[in-house]
Amino acid sequence: MPDPTAPDQDIDHVASALVASLPALHRGLERQVARDFPHPRLPDGQLALLFLVEEREGITVRDAAEALLMKPNNVSALVSQLTDRGLLERRQDAADKRVAHLYPTATARQRLAEARGLKEAQLAGALRTLTEGELDALGAALGALTSLNRGLHSPLG
Numbered sequence: 001m002p003d004p005t006a007p008d009q010d011i012d013h014v015a016s017a018l019v020a021s022l023p024a025l026h027r028g029l030e031r032q033v034a035r036d037f038p039h040p041r042l043p044d045g046q047l048a049l050l051f052l053v054e055e056r057e058g059i060t061v062r063d064a065a066e067a068l069l070m071k072p073n074n075v076s077a078l079v080s081q082l083t084d085r086g087l088l089e090r091r092q093d094a095a096d097k098r099v100a101h102l103y104p105t106a107t108a109r110q111r112l113a114e115a116r117g118l119k120e121a122q123l124a125g126a127l128r129t130l131t132e133g134e135l136d137a138l139g140a141a142l143g144a145l146t147s148l149n150r151g152l153h154s155p156l157g
Helices: 008-036 044-055 061-068 072-084 106-127 132-153
Strands: 088-092 100-104
Touching: 008 106, 044 061, 044 072, 044 088, 044 100, 044 106, 061 072, 061 100, 072 088, 100 106
Parallel strands: none
Antiparallel strands: 088 100
16 A cells, blocks of 8 residues: 655656666667667667557557557558568458457567567566665565556556
């Protein structure tokens, strides 16, 4: 349960630090993966759609657009690009032929797993440079970060 007595300045400080550090962490990981990944880098929109489809196999274009905060016609264009690259499969809905369900191909699954493995290895290497106390603090914060992520992605977030 959230602490309603937490001082606003503490919350503002934590929010400011997270806004600064999380994107920097993400960029650092992306830079390392770009250096070591043997496949062409996908544009951010394509990559976001591919990760979403991997997470929510069978998602429709409309639902993907909603989840990615994009227009359905833009997601449809990304689907066409990824399908042309052999990374996404479109399957027609049995009940409504106008609706397509999206699935990652075996190639996409393999490349996503490879990229995830590179990120995890890079992050593990960086974690090995931390003190035991820093590792304990990060480990203790994982539950809170998961809750924060869920709150940011909820319909009310």
